[in-house]
Amino acid sequence: MxxxxxxxxxxxxxxxxxxxxxxxxxxxxxxxxxxxxxxEQPMAFFVKEEPPTFGMHSTNFFRKVGADTKRRNMACEVMARWLSQTAYAFDSIANYPAVDLPAFEPSNRGSPGYDEDEIEEIAEQVRQLFGLGLGPISNVVRLLESKGVLVCRVEMPGEKVEAFSFWSGARPFIFLASDKDSGARARFDAAHELGHLVLHRWVDAVEIEDKDRLKEIEREADYFAGAFLLPRKSFPNEVFTPRLTAFVDLKTRWKVSIAAMIYRCKSLGVFDEQQVTNLYKQISAKKWRRQEPLDGPSGLPIEQPILLRRVVELVIESGRMEKDEIRAALSFNPPMIEQLTGLPSGFLMPESAEIDFVPSLKSIE
The missing domain is CATH 1.10.260.40 (lambda repressor-like DNA-binding domains)
Known part of the structure; x- marks a missing residue:
């Protein structure tokens, strides 16, 4: 507001x-x-000191900056801080997975960016470090959580926020906010943010405010996502025809959108410009730009984070913290804590205290 x-x-x-x-x-x-x-905040939110985080926050990698997005991005920055505070509240109790992400910088010191061959090699190195081989990734979000990335999914309908990522101290975070009903595109969003975490940790806010530089940074993260999800040493071997219908089966196997697979084929030289143009025309004719086959509720499932939810449940089940202690430690509204951790609605709300009074015979007398 x-x-x-x-x-x-x-x-x-x-x-x-x-x-x-x-x-x-x-x-x-x-x-x-x-x-x-x-x-919609408890009184403690206004009078209590802000809960601690893992450390200084890095630049938030938003898809767009400028006057038309400033208000939305400011709101997202607050939610990012709340996410870090929520996770940190359990850091002394729960053992989060160790952070296992490499960091890269462009090899050409005279250029602020990466070339495509460089990103291809980095994507291969990351897959090798993660022990992925050359096949499809079964669950991108679970993979990221296993590598120490704290992930949340909070849909923000109508806000055009797909995802963003940041560091709090030495802990990486990914905030997935897309309300798109496509499991394949949601996976690409997660891989895109991984690209920012490994490619752009050294990028500062000044670069992000430069629209041309931000566009280049976003392009690099997109290219990384394609290279990470569709390795150049294996994916092209499965593309045997430029017919659009063949990509439906490929989407079932690789869990990547048809549009993204076609773009990947273009980048790798599998198809020429005319073939790519023809495929995009077919996508438009079939009205697949808005919803492809295997999208929607009956299509590929949207991958949900589980780490933070399991941590909160374990902390409560073990008796290390009560629900009211969690609310007191964080101070902002419980429904937001539930959304950030993936808990069911109402899980942290206070339960009404019921006092059973059974009168004794003496009291009746």
């Missing part, structure tokens, strides 16, 4: 909201309650 929007809901002036944010004034109790209700 903007200050004006919050002021309207809370029944005060915009200047008052500004004073409250800066700490120059303290709101009256009724106003404070109105603000808390408007923002």
């Amino acid at each position: 903007t200050q004006t929007e919050l002021a309207s809901i809370a029944g005060v002036s915009r200047q008052s909201i500004s004073f409250y944010e800066s700490g120059e004034r303290v709101p009256e109790p009724a106003t404070m309650n109105a603000i808390a209700d408007a923002l």
Whole structure:
């Protein structure tokens, strides 16, 4: 919300909201309650110190920057901080998988970016480090979690946020936010963010603010995702025809969208420009740009993170923390904690206390 929007809901002036944010004034109790209700936050959110994280946050790799996305990106930055705070709340209790990600820099020091051959080699090195061989990856999200990446999926309908990634201290995070009903595209989003984590850890906010540089960074992450999911040493061997229908079977096996596979064939020189153009025309004619075969509820499943949910469940089941202790430690609204960790709705909500009173004979007398 903007200050004006919050002021309207809370029944005060915009200047008052500004004073409250800066700490120059303290709101009256009724106003404070109105603000808390408007923002759907418990009172502790406003009076408690911010929970700690794993360390300094890196640049968030958003797909777009600029005036038209500033408000959305600011909201995502807050959610990124909440995600890091949530995970850190259990760090002293649970043993997260050790971070096992390589880091790369462009070999040409005179250039800020990577060339395609370089990205191909990096994707091969990452697959080798992960012990993947040359076949399809069964579950990208589970793979990332096993390598120490903390992943969450919180759909943000209508916000055009597909995914973003960041580092908090030495811990990598991926925030998957796409509301697209495509398991294949969701896997590509996850692989794209892995590309940022291994290719661009050294990139700072100044570069991200440069739209042309950001476009190049995004292109590199896209190319990495294609090379990582569809290795150049194996995938082309399975493409035996430029017929569009043949890609449906390939999608079943590789779990990558048909559009992405065709682009990969173009990048590797499997098809010439005319063949690629013809395939894209067929995709448009079949209206597959919005939804391909194997998309939707009955298609390839959307991979869900499980690590954070299992950690919270284990912490509670072991008695190391109670639900109310988790709410108190994090201070922001429990429904958001549930979304960030993949817990079912209402899991962390306080249970109403019921007191059974059975009168004794003496009390009846």
